[in-house]
Amino acid sequence: MKKLLDHGILIAGVLFLLTPLYLLFVSSTHEVDTLIRDGLQWLPGSQGLAAYEKALNQSLGFSGEATGWRMLFNSLVMGLGFAIGKIIVSMAAAYAIVYFRLPLASFFFWAIFTTLLLPLEVRIIPSYAVVSDLGLLNSYTGLILPLIASATATFYFRQFYKTVPDELLEAALLDNTGPVRFFIDILVPLSRTMMAAIFIIMFVVGWNQYLWPLIMTTEESYTTIVMGLKNILSTVRDSHIPPYDVAFAMIILAMLPPVLVVIIFQKWFVKGLVESEK
Amino acid sequence: MSKQLNISQLVKCYGNNDPAVQGFNLAVEEGEFIVLVGPSGCGKSTILRSIAGLETITSGSISLAGKDVTHLAPAKRDIAMVFQNYALYPHMSVYENLAYGLKNRGYNKADIEQRVQQAAAMLQITDYLPRKPKALSGGQRQRVAMGRAMVREPALFLFDEPLSNLDAKLRAHMRLEIKKLQKRLGVTSIYVTHDQVEAMTLADRIVVLNGGKVEQIGTPEEIYHNPASHFVASFMGTPAMNFLPVTALGNNVVRLPNAQELHLNNVPNNEHLLIGVRPEHIDLHGHQVKVEINLTEELGASRLIHCQVGEHPLTVATNEPITKFNAIAFNQYYWFDSKTGARLGDSQFIEEEAARA
Secondary structure, three states: OOOHHHHHHHHHHHHHHHHHHHHHHHHOOOOHHHHHHOOOOOOOOOOHHHHHHHHOOOOOOOOOOOOOHHHHHHHHHHHHHHHHHHHHHHHHHHHHHHOOOOHHHHHHHHHHHHHHHOHHHHHHHHHHHHHOOOOOOOHHHHHHHOOOOOOHHHHHHHHHHOOHHHHHHHHHHHOOOOHHHHHHHHHEEEEHHHHHHHHHHHHHHHHHHOOHHHOOOOOOOHOOOHHHHHHHHHOOOOOOOOHHHHHHHHHHHHHHHHHHHHHHHHHHHHHHHHHOOO | OOOOOOEEEEEOOOOOOOOOOOEEEEEEOOOEEEEEEEEOOOOHHHHHHHHHHHOOOEEHHHHHOEEEEOOOOOOHEEEEOOOOOOOOOOOHHHHHHHHHHHOOOOOOHHHHHHHHHHHHHOOOOOOOOOOOOOOOOOHHHHHHHHHHOOOOOEEEEEEEOOOOOOOOOHHHHHHHHHHHHHHHHHEEEEEEEEHHHHHHHOEEEEEEEEEEEEEEEEEEHHHOOOEEEEEHHOOOOOOOOOEEEEEEEOEEEEEOOOOOOOOOOOOEEEEEEEEEHHHEEEEEOOOOOEOOOEEEEEOOOOEEEEEEEEOOOEEEEEEOOOOOEEEEEEOEEEEEEEEOOEEEEOOHHHHHHHHHH
């Protein structure tokens, strides 16, 4: 009986989360007219995946550069750049703080930590000014670099390094291991699960960036998929029929990569939380 | 300068506290097995870590195989260390664990393979080479840790309480293995422990430390039969030596805690006098010192009988099937100054026995 209740709750939760997605997907297989006349559809329509084809290949803007493929690619660059860049930078920062006798190490750590109080929205004008002065507007570097430092990730890695037993470092020292070797041969492999967890989080954060790319980029070739979602309905507002089918298809497309990343890294993620191989 | 390891005037201070090690001197012969023993906080681990180069020392010098290594990095000292918690690299297989140090020292593949296989065969861990440390038992991990030290063929082995994470039975077994291995390889070794049984069984020479100072350096026999101080006498030997405060009355007569007066050998003329008697040096048929029996612990081959002399506890070890007696005699005993802890003399029985041996 108890089990039944448990499953009931879980199933309700799953339905609650998945029904809107199902509606979106099914509706995207209908003609625009149907959608406008009858609203969202519960059963698959006649158009198949035509809307996806359109969403991927049709350009939204004026230059013809902002196709779905292009936008997905841009978002992918953002996501990967965020995830990989943040992992590298924060691992290196945490390594310096934990393993080296730096003067003012804990001051620097807290200085990094307090940047949590200054999210992008607070410092967007100076950030823009700096990037603009460096001539990095409309570039991937400009999109990624100003946001690559992460207090959260640095904190996670610091906490993790602190749990690595000192004897491991000492054994490595006796094994003729220098600081770089120790980092690459010992710490990085031990941090794999941590890295997977941070990767998931940061990829999604990067993928979902909206405000920063909106301000940073003026060229359509740098439009990301999240920006595109908004554009698709607004840019075509003049025409008589808003392309809801394509918009729905694009929402589904925009969700797929983060979902895939979570599914792929989930095993490691859970492993990282559950088991400690120290 | 034929000594393998020479430590002179080693001092180590942490912060502004009292020095953890105060002027430690030790000269070790090649192939010797030295055990540093003492209670926790006596500085034994600090000394070991200083030899390894994991601690920078405040003053003093350390030389190994005729070379001054005081300021060398740990890896340049030609030493290998076995850690208490093994400190195996958890993400590497046993083979990689053994090979890692060699690889970092630029050995070629064939050489590494040969050395690893040889060490693995000697430690009987060949079957475990592809496994991760996670999949090994405590004893097997211990062997791997030793293998990692062995493959390098260093001039000096350092052991930092390597057996304290094992259960009692395995500890006794591994103790023997370490001893055999060390004799076989003939590598000079320094071994740190707080377990005096390990110290007695393993050592060629024991260094007893207390409060950052050396109490005594000597062979296990010397330490046991000829302790230099109250501390050494009380620390070494199980069950521990009995100590009774006595008052010297002159003419080799003392007053015991139970107010009994007794004639003993070589009573020193000292105000604060302590007599030390090992539990196994008590004669149950002696009829000299009156005791009350409190409790008997059966150990199988022998038994421990806990008695009282006046207010003071006295433990007797015997393998005679006796459980009841009311007076005993001291076969051998030592005199100590209860204030300074210094040894003042003994019943002279020791010299006779030493002469016989």
